[in-house]
Amino acid sequence: MALIKCDKLECGYEGKAVTAPISLSVERGDYLCIVGENGAGKSTLMKTLLGLQLPIAGKLEIGDGLKKKEIGYLPQQTQIQRDFPASVWEIVLSGFQGSCGLRPFYNKAEKAGAEKNIEKMGITHLKNKCYRELSGGQQQRVLLARALCATKKILLLDEPVAGLDPKLTLEMYKLISKINKEEKITIIMISHDINAAYQYATHILYVGDKIFFGKKDEFVESDLGKHFYAFMGGSDGRNN
Amino acid sequence: MAEIIDKIVYYFSFSMVRNAMIVGVLIALCASLFGVTLVLKRFSFIGDGLSHVAFGAMSVATVLNIVNDNLFIFPVTIVCAILLLKTGRNAKIKGDSAIAMLSVGAMAVGYLLVNLSSKSSNISGDVCSTLFGSTSILTLRREDVIFCGVISVIVVTAFVFFYNKMFAVTFDENFANAVGTNANAYNLMIAITIAVIIVLAMKLVGSLLISALIIFPSLSAMRVFKNFKAVTICSAIISVLCSASGILISILAGTPVGSTIVVVNIAVFFIFSLIGRY
Numbered sequence: 001m002a003l004i005k006c007d008k009l010e011c012g013y014e015g016k017a018v019t020a021p022i023s024l025s026v027e028r029g030d031y032l033c034i035v036g037e038n039g040a041g042k043s044t045l046m047k048t049l050l051g052l053q054l055p056i057a058g059k060l061e062i063g064d065g066l067k068k069k070e071i072g073y074l075p076q077q078t079q080i081q082r083d084f085p086a087s088v089w090e091i092v093l094s095g096f097q098g099s100c101g102l103r104p105f106y107n108k109a110e111k112a113g114a115e116k117n118i119e120k121m122g123i124t125h126l127k128n129k130c131y132r133e134l135s136g137g138q139q140q141r142v143l144l145a146r147a148l149c150a151t152k153k154i155l156l157l158d159e160p161v162a163g164l165d166p167k168l169t170l171e172m173y174k175l176i177s178k179i180n181k182e183e184k185i186t187i188i189m190i191s192h193d194i195n196a197a198y199q200y201a202t203h204i205l206y207v208g209d210k211i212f213f214g215k216k217d218e219f220v221e222s223d224l225g226k227h228f229y230a231f232m233g234g235s236d237g238r239n240n
Numbered sequence: 241m242a243e244i245i246d247k248i249v250y251y252f253s254f255s256m257v258r259n260a261m262i263v264g265v266l267i268a269l270c271a272s273l274f275g276v277t278l279v280l281k282r283f284s285f286i287g288d289g290l291s292h293v294a295f296g297a298m299s300v301a302t303v304l305n306i307v308n309d310n311l312f313i314f315p316v317t318i319v320c321a322i323l324l325l326k327t328g329r330n331a332k333i334k335g336d337s338a339i340a341m342l343s344v345g346a347m348a349v350g351y352l353l354v355n356l357s358s359k360s361s362n363i364s365g366d367v368c369s370t371l372f373g374s375t376s377i378l379t380l381r382r383e384d385v386i387f388c389g390v391i392s393v394i395v396v397t398a399f400v401f402f403y404n405k406m407f408a409v410t411f412d413e414n415f416a417n418a419v420g421t422n423a424n425a426y427n428l429m430i431a432i433t434i435a436v437i438i439v440l441a442m443k444l445v446g447s448l449l450i451s452a453l454i455i456f457p458s459l460s461a462m463r464v465f466k467n468f469k470a471v472t473i474c475s476a477i478i479s480v481l482c483s484a485s486g487i488l489i490s491i492l493a494g495t496p497v498g499s500t501i502v503v504v505n506i507a508v509f510f511i512f513s514l515i516g517r518y
Contacts, residue, residue, distance in 0.1 A: 050418040069420040075412065084280060084411055087467035094408040098419035104401045130466030150419045 001063050002027055003154055003186055004049060009058035011041055011048040017056040018044055024205055024213040028153075031180050031187045033197035033216075035228065036207035042190045043076070045207060046158055049188070069098035072151030072185075074143050076158050086131045088142050092118055095149025110149075117145040121175065137168035144175065154186040155179065161193065169193070173200060194232040244492065251491050259380045264483045264501075266392040267441045271450075272457040272479030273399045274433055276472050277410050279458045285336065286324050286431070288451040289343035290438045293320045295447040296346030299354045310387075313439050320346075321435035325427055380443070388440055395433055402426065407468050444483075445498030456505035457482065463509075463516035478508055 008021035019041035026032055034042050047053050048060065050073055062068070072095075095117075096110040106114075118124055121141040126134060131142060140160055147155055160176065161169040177200050180187045191197050197204060197216075204219040206212035212224050219225040251257045278284055297316040301309035324339055354367060399406070408416045409426045416423045434454075441450045457479035461471045486501030493500075 047414075052414060052417050071418060073415055073418040075414045075418075078412065078414075080280065080282065081411065085462050085466050085468060085471045086407070086411055090407065090468050091411065094404065094411065095419070097405060097408045097416060097421050100404065105404060128467075133466070146415070150415075156418075 002061075003030075003063060003066050004188075005059075005061040005063060006049075007059040007061075009045075009048065009060050010056040011044045011053070012056045013044070013053070015056065019207055020209065020211050021058055022205070022207070022211050022213070026154075026186060026188060026203070028186055029180070029184050030203055031177075031201045032189070032203040032205060033201035034188065034190045034205045034207060035192075035194060035197055035232075040207045042207050043158055046156055046188070046190060050156060066153055070151050070153050072147035072149075072155040074140075074147045074155070074157040074160055076162065077139070077143075081131070083132055087128055088118070088123060088126050088131060088134070089114070089128060091131055091142055092145045092149060095146035098150055114145075114149055117148040120148070121145045135168075136163050137165075137172065140164065140168075140172060141175070144172075148179070148185075151185065152183075154188070157187065157189040159190050159192065161191070161196075169196075176200070192232075194229055198229075247492060248488065256380065257491065259382075259385045260497075261484065261487055263380055263385055263388045264444055264487050264497075265480050266388055267437070267444050268453060268457075268479040268483035268501075269476055270392050270395040270433075270437045271441055271453045272475045273396065273472065274430065274437060275454040275479075276458040276461070276468075276475055277406055277430055278434060279455050279462070280410050281430075283430075283434075284451065284455050285339055286321070287434060287438060287454045289324060289339035290317055290321055290435055291442065291447040291450040292343035293317055293346040294435075294439050294442050296350035298442070298447075299350030303353045303357045310439070314436065317435040317439050318432050321431040322428065325431040384443075391436060391440060395437065398429070398433065402429070403472075406430070411468075445501055449498045449502050452502040452505060453479070453483075456502070456509055460505070460509045460512040463512040478505075478512075482508055 002025040004024075004026040006022055006024050008023055010017035010019055010021050012018040022045065024032075034045065036042050044053070048055055050071060051068060093106055093111065093114045096106055096113065100106060100110065118127055121144055123138060123141050123145065126138060126142075131139065134142065144157075144160070147157075155176075157176065161172050164172060173196050176187060176189065179185050180200075189201075198220065201216050203214065204212065204216050204225070206219065206224060206228060208228075210224060212219055212222060214222075220229075252261075275287075278287060294313055294317045297313040298309060300316075301312040304312075306312050320342060324342065351367060405416075405421060405426055408421060409423045413423045437454070438447075438450050441453055445453055457475040458471065460478050461475035465471045465474050482504045483501050486504045487497060489495065489504070490497045490500040
């Protein structure tokens with residue numbers, strides 16, 4: 001049974017679909033990269049998967065005992081967050097808001113969990129720092145720690161390396177890959193970085209005029225894959 | 241100094257001064273708590289727009305000779321708050337222009353109605369006191385004080401109870417929704433609470449000056465403090481102290497209550513800005 005299964009799913013706004021019908025199925029432990037040109041509807045698809053907006057057409061099934069409260073999400077940064085007075089601790093802890101329900105305060109187990117995820121991300125020394133004073137890479141780690149608090153099963157990431165320099169980008173990818181391998185958390189990631197997609201992903205979803213979904217190797221060999229790879233200016237030695 | 245203290249003690253022997261102080265402090269506390277969220281959500285202008293609506297509603301209530309005008313002003317302002325919040329997202333008229341339209345419209349209609357139907361010989365005086373706060377803070381009845389107290393307890397309790405959720409929804413609405421928090425419900429709660437606070441605060445500082453009461457304390461607190469809890473607590477303290485000292489100064493110096501409180505808030509803002517810089 002798949003964690004997430006889409007059957008001819010169309011996503012869009014105000015009744016208008018922006019994506020072609022997408023069919024995919026994500027299993028436990030998969031690492032799915034969503035690639036495609038700007039404006040192809042990748043973020044819209046992700047928001048639909050998260051239930052933030054309704055599908056325009058088609059079917060979306062969340063299965064394998066996955067509840068809505070158990071999906072971790074790393075959204076793109078918003079304008080509001082740039083000058084928000086909040087400590088790293090407050091933000092990471094807020095990842096537990098789903099499991100908290102209507103209980104007004106976080107319990108000991110949740111606080112311990114937040115502590116652990118902060119440690120995992122290697123940002124323990126920043127725990128009491130103000131979020132807006134951190135570097136871009138550190139901010140992403142904070143949001144990743146928060147997403148980990150929300151889930152033990154699946155993580156959806158919307159361009160987690162946007163605005164990071166190459167070194168931080170590499171670190172971020174390694175971190176995500178580690179989460180996928182060691183914690184067996186399923187990853188669905190939107191990325192502009194075709195090289196990273198080829199290196200880490202097990203599956204690729206291409207969103208554009210045409211849709212491709214399948215194992216990474218199938219995409220690499222497909223005409224669509226080759227064309228897109230050249231278009232994105234991917235480097236040689238694609239499977240390094 | 242002793243002279244001033246004697247004067248204060250003398251004034252506080254009057255129940256109306258005590259009432260004004262209690263109500264002033266309570267309103268300031270409520271306004272500042274939700275002010276933090278409002279400022280961070282970029283909703284400051286909603287406070288401003290709603291205060292104009294409240295003025296319009298009050299004028300209509302006066303013209304219609306509604307005895308308990310609260311019964312009219314509260315629902316109208318709350319409905320407008322909900323409308324503004326909804327249109328802020330996905331309407332044909334964008335959020336900021338919708339607010340501008342509604343607030344200016346309410347203001348114009350309100351003044352027009354008062355002007356056409358008022359039997360008072362001092363229309364501009366009446367209007368001026370509604371806009372900039374009046375002596376009504378000193379003519380509060382016992383029921384007003386109790387009403388204000390009850391509302392304040394509800395607002396503060398709600399704030400403490402939902403504190404963590406409010407933080408989550410304010411910081412990242414998309415994430416909150418994705419992990420199962422109903423962000424819209426909390427937005428609605430924030431809008432309703434703000435409407436209630438604004439109508440209450442109209443008695444204290446007048447409808448033109450309410451936003452100052454809501455945004456200044458949190459903006460001051462944000463200059464210095466770097467986490468949400470500290471900002472919230474600090475802004476509550478600033479707001480209460482500013483209101484209390486504003487009321488005292490206005491009693492001693494005979495200045496208008498509302499603008500004195502706002503001026504004290506402005507002064508504190510500059511002091512905190514300086515502290516934050518160094």
